[in-house]
Amino acid sequence: MSGLQAIRYTRGKLEVLDQLRLPHEHHYDDVATSEEAFDCIKAMRVRGAPAIAIVAALAHGVELHKGACKASTATETISYIDSRLDYLKESRPTAVDLTNAITHLKSVVRAVETSTLEQAAAKSAVIDAYIAAAEEIFRKDTETNLRIGEHGSKWLLDNAPVKSPEGKISVLTHCNTGSLATSGHGTALGIIRSLHSAGNLYHAFCTETRPYNQGSRLTAFELVYECMPATLITDSMAGALFATKKAERYISAVIVGADRVVRNGDTANKVGTYALAVLARYHGIKFIVAAPTTSIDLQTTTGADIKIEERKPEELTQISGAVVGSNGKVDISRVARVATAHQEIGVWNPAFDVTPAELIDAVVTEKGVVVKSENGAFDFRDIMPERWAAVIEK
Numbered sequence: 001m002s003g004l005q006a007i008r009y010t011r012g013k014l015e016v017l018d019q020l021r022l023p024h025e026h027h028y029d030d031v032a033t034s035e036e037a038f039d040c041i042k043a044m045r046v047r048g049a050p051a052i053a054i055v056a057a058l059a060h061g062v063e064l065h066k067g068a069c070k071a072s073t074a075t076e077t078i079s080y081i082d083s084r085l086d087y088l089k090e091s092r093p094t095a096v097d098l099t100n101a102i103t104h105l106k107s108v109v110r111a112v113e114t115s116t117l118e119q120a121a122a123k124s125a126v127i128d129a130y131i132a133a134a135e136e137i138f139r140k141d142t143e144t145n146l147r148i149g150e151h152g153s154k155w156l157l158d159n160a161p162v163k164s165p166e167g168k169i170s171v172l173t174h175c176n177t178g179s180l181a182t183s184g185h186g187t188a189l190g191i192i193r194s195l196h197s198a199g200n201l202y203h204a205f206c207t208e209t210r211p212y213n214q215g216s217r218l219t220a221f222e223l224v225y226e227c228m229p230a231t232l233i234t235d236s237m238a239g240a241l242f243a244t245k246k247a248e249r250y251i252s253a254v255i256v257g258a259d260r261v262v263r264n265g266d267t268a269n270k271v272g273t274y275a276l277a278v279l280a281r282y283h284g285i286k287f288i289v290a291a292p293t294t295s296i297d298l299q300t301t302t303g304a305d306i307k308i309e310e311r312k313p314e315e316l317t318q319i320s321g322a323v324v325g326s327n328g329k330v331d332i333s334r335v336a337r338v339a340t341a342h343q344e345i346g347v348w349n350p351a352f353d354v355t356p357a358e359l360i361d362a363v364v365t366e367k368g369v370v371v372k373s374e375n376g377a378f379d380f381r382d383i384m385p386e387r388w389a390a391v392i393e394k
C-alpha cells in the first residue's frame with residue numbers, strides 16, 4: 001500500500017497533511033480541537049469525503065482525550081459530544097460521510113451502559129467509547145478501500161469494452177480520491193492502484209479538476225509517486241481524448257468517487273463529474289462510481305435534494321503555485337498567488353454536481369458492486385440491510 005498519508009494519528013495527537021501546499025511542500029498541521037478541524041476542513045487543507053469525516057471524528061477525540069469536556073455526568077458528556085459534532089457537521093455540507101460518522105458516533109456514546117458506574121467513571125466510559133469508535137472509523141477506512149479496489153478492478157476487467165492485447169485497461173479519473181482523500185489506498189484511485197499492482201493497468205488519465213485542481217495537484221502527485229503510467233489532461237480535453245484515443249489507448253472506463261450517493265443512485269461528486277458521465281455514455285465507455293457505504297445516503301431519495309456547496313469566487317479568479325525560475329526549475333520556497341481573471345467578474349462556483357443514476361453503470365462499494373436492476377434502478381438494500389431497515393422500513 002502507498003506510503004502517502006493525509007492523516008497521521010496516535011491517541012491524543014492528530015496531524016493532517018496540508019493539501020493546499022501540495023505538491024510542493026509536505027507540511028503536517030497539528031489538529032487538536034474541533035475548531036481547528038472545522039477550519040482545516042472548510043479551508044480544504046484536508047478534503048475528500050472519507051478524510052473529512054475521519055479528521056472531524058478524531059479531532060474531537062483528541063480534545064476529549066485532553067480533558068476538554070468539563071461535564072460531570074454521562075448525560076452532560078453526551079450533550080457536549082453532540083454539540084461539538086453538530087458544529088463540525090457544518091464544515092462542509094455535501095459529503096455525507098461526515099454526517100454518517102456523526103450519526104454512528106452519537107449512537108455509540110448512547111449505547112454505553114453507565115447505570116452502575118459512579119459519575120466520574122460514567123463520564124470516562126462515554127469518552128473512552130467515543131475515542132475507540134473514532135479510531136475504528138479511521139482504521140476501517142483503509143480496509144474498506146482495499147475491498148473497493150478488489151471489487152472494482154475485477155468488475156472492470158470483466159466488463160471492459162476494450163482491452164490491450166495483454167488484457168490491460170485504461171481509465172480516466174476526476175478529482176482526487178486516493179490516499180490523500182482517505183486514510184489510505186483510496187476509492188476510485190484505489191481501483192486504479194489495485195489494477196496497477198496486479199499488472200492490469202494500461203494507462204491512467206487524470207483531469208486537472210478545475211477550479212481547485214485536485215487532479216493536477218493531488219492525483220497527478222499520487223500517480224507519479226507510485227510510478228503508475230499516467231497522463232494529465234484539462235477537464236475540457238476529455239471529449240477529445242475519448243473521440244480520438246479510446247481504441248488506441250484502450251480506454252474502458254471513467255472512475256470517480258462520491259461525496260454522496262442517494263437512495264436511487266444519483267451521485268454528487270466534484271463538479272465536472274456529470275459532464276464526464278454524459279461523454280462516457282456517448283462514447284460507450286463505462287462510468288463507475290467508487291464509494292464506501294459511508295458515502296451512501298439512504299435518507300435522501302433523489303439527487304434533486306442534495307445540498308451543493310458553493311465556494312468563494314477567488315477559487316476561479318486566482319491560483320496558487322510555486323514560482324518557476326528562468327532555468328525552468330520549480331522553486332518551492334517561492335509560492336505565489338496570482339490572479340487569472342478580472343477580479344470583478346461575477347462567479348458561480350459550485351463545488352459539486354449531480355450525476356443521474358441513469359448515466360452510472362456501477363457503484364463499487366466495499367460490500368460488492370451494485371448495478372441497476374431490470375427496472376433501471378439501483379437498490380442498496382442487499383449491501384446495507386441494517387441501515388436500510390433503520391431508515392426505510394422503520
Ligand SMILES: CSC[C@@H](O)[C@@H](O)C(=O)COP(=O)(O)O
Pocket residue numbers: 047048049050095174175176177178181182186187188214256257258259269270271351
Ligand atoms: C474518496 S473522495 C470522494 C469525493 O469526496 C471526491 O471525489 C471529491 O469530490 C472531493 O471533493 P473535495 O472538494 O476535494 O473535497
